[in-house]
Amino acid sequence: NPYAGLVSHLRASWLSGKTRPMEYRMAQLEALGRFLDEKKQEILEATDLDMGKPSFEAYFTEILLCKNELNVTLNNLSHWMKDEHVDKNLVTQLDSAFIRKEPYGVVLIIAPWNYPIHLFLVPLIGAIAAGNCVIIKPSEISKNTEKLVAEMLSCYLDNDCFAVVTGGVQETTRLLENKFDYIFFTGTPSVGRIVMTAAAKHLTPVTLELGGKNPCYVSDTCDVPNVARRVVWGRFFNAGQTCIAPDYLLCSLEMQEKLMPALREAITEFFGPNPQESPDFGRIVGDKQFQRVRRLLCSGRVAIGGQTDEAERYIAPTILADVQPSDPAMQEEIFGPILPIVVVANMDEAIDFINARPRPLAIYAFSCDSKVVNQVLERTSSGGFCGNDTLMHVTLTSLPFGGIGNSGLGKYHGKFTFDTFSHHRGCLHRNMGLEALNAPRYPPYTQQKLGFLTATFEVKRRGTCTLL
């Protein structure tokens, strides 16, 4: 077991208790803030090398959003760490009943390549804030960022408590043989199953942030230019390599016709007449992924874009029209700059289409009629939902971010990350005196004692008329 030594070293640090004081956690978090500030340039460069990530995007997702999370955590940590006192029943009125937030111990964070800093750093913020020791496993596919993280993070964080492990599938498999106290995984559903199976051997709780095909329904009553812009922005951000990107569009035939020029207009507005020359459009991360995404182009007909350049791993912002549910682009999560449009007759058909498929990480619905948006929300299920825009719901630190069913289990962001990495321990601190009050619960049991117990323990219903 090649990682046994590392894990037991971290476990020894954990048992020493050094990660528990608030001052320690704050100091480590502030060091992470310095990492983001001082290594900003290196981060922008590494992500540019890895997938041609435009610096505007890299700054927004890898630096800005991370600093938001950091600041929310630093501002609120002392409050989050406090014992949460709870309501008591009659028999415990004079006692102290509270929930104590405790670190789990040694936790593992496995991150993917598409937002390679953000997707390990934001969980890491919560893990440190909650008082754990952490092993970070960045993705080997975004190799420049992996190298950056492996070399630089140790200059900022306490190396006895936080370590970076690099490597591919084999190394990750060996790493998962060890016992962790929590595992946080972001990636595909198939690897999610492998991670959870490995976790089951040690009864390790997990959070799995997975994916799926996020549908985007556009109703016939909508502001076409605004819809086009918001959809284009969400789809082509990071060249489509976003777990919450709108994966495919559902709309009527008329709307498909109306949208097409607006989509074309938005793409040109954003990326110019030749997106390959725009500094604001990314590239596919690797050759294997490039081949996979390119194969999906044989679906429906290419209405906009479709050009590719293998040397650069460039795929143009592409809209596919008249796509059939049986086409390649509708069989897997696209994770590339291709937006298929599937024509449906109406909203009901769109909702049935969505519900016939595995529950996605996000669902989008566009309409000027708020009733339509609410109908889609109420009649479907997904990790999260955004009406009349794409992606934006995950920029709010007050909303939980996570999947359901095949798109994942658990949630994070903001306080939810802190809670994810904390054990909520129910505590009751009773009085040693007043033993007479306990007498009714002791044997020998009598009907009279039972009557007394019932009176003191029971939760009474308030009048039913006030309920509905």
Next chain:
Amino acid sequence: MERMQHVIARARAAFNSGRSRPLEFRIQQLKSLERMVQEKEKEILAALHADLHKSGPNAYSHEILGVLGELALAMEKLPSWAAPQPVKKNLMTMRDEVFVNFEPLGVVLIIGAWNYPFVLIMQPLIGAIAAGNAVVVKPSEVSENTAKLVADLLPQYLDRELYPVVTGGVPETTELLTQRFDHILYTGNSAVGKIVMAAAAKHLTPVTLELGGKSPCYIDKDCDLAVACRRITWGKYMNCGQTCIAPDYILCDPSIQSQVVENIKATLQEFYGEDVKSSPDYERIVNKRHFKRIMGLLEGQKIAHGGESDEASCFIAPTILTDVSPDSKVMEEEIFGPVLPIVTMKSVEEAIDFINCREKPLALYVFSNNKKLIRRVISETSSGGMTGNDVLMHSVVPDLPFGGVGNSGMGAYHGRYSFETFSHRRACLIKDLKMEVVNKLRYPPGSQEKVDL
């Protein structure tokens, strides 16, 4: 097996029809459960007596009272629990609707245990129904009378398609676990917990595992020993020690060991009289297998009190062991029986180290007049939950989450936590289709001015 698949498919179709979602429906089902508990109280108590030799008042207070309380709580609070929760907005979303929606997960599975066979099915079921799910209920086959009763009663009171009961043993449960559920709540032991989680992993099904372990009980020299020992005796020998949060073993200074024994002996006399076997308030071990297992733990031990047994009736007398070695068999596995080992510790530091060398338990108990010492033990150990200066009681405070950590489990339930366990918290942002001006800041082409803004 085919029947099982058919039952689950029917539950899923019933869930997909949407009828379990309106609050009125859920409350009506919960009201029906309440009627069931009230109308069939005699039958429920009879089944519990047949399975565990539990007396009427005992069974009522352990299994029925709690269930009625949870039902009342759920029916009262459901509208507020299920209401969309608005959350804090940022500058960009000031004019938008931002909230968390609580939604049912779908078809969930509840696997019960045999030691509190009624409440360990009912309490999760209440939360699952309140959250709007369809529920497949699998009571433990070991407590066979209660299992049969649950299988008979639930279809008489609840929607038959949405809430089917599946009975059977290991082969049936294994088959059940190959099917896809949207959440599984399992109560039982860690070994089976791993099997349940591995099966759930195949479908990416989230799980709540209420497992067990050895719940330590530290008695400080500075405490009212008579009171402490009475409370410990109550919690230890309740249900003949077959309680997941029973104080499993005692840690105390050698100088008070014999006093502890004397106090417990006196309390046992008070509770069960001279002849424990004839007390109607003392239960029996659930079956011969567990009887033999527990008797085996007594080998080579110093029996300070008790030790008598009668295999025919699965009776084991309340037993205390002294000067127990940490390496002995009785200190390796969860006892789950009326045997109380005392391991002597020279200091609270030693006790804390002892506890921390072992798997995290479901519960932890500490008795002391010194509040600082209690706070110290809490801060320097970890456990699912804990009670200071008493035992078991943290599990009846409705607003405390009840669950394990590490080997003692994952997830929590009771009260509001049951509702949340069986719900999906869906993040929702509803924007205006107008006000595009604000969005222009985020669109390409990117520029430093935009970033600085």
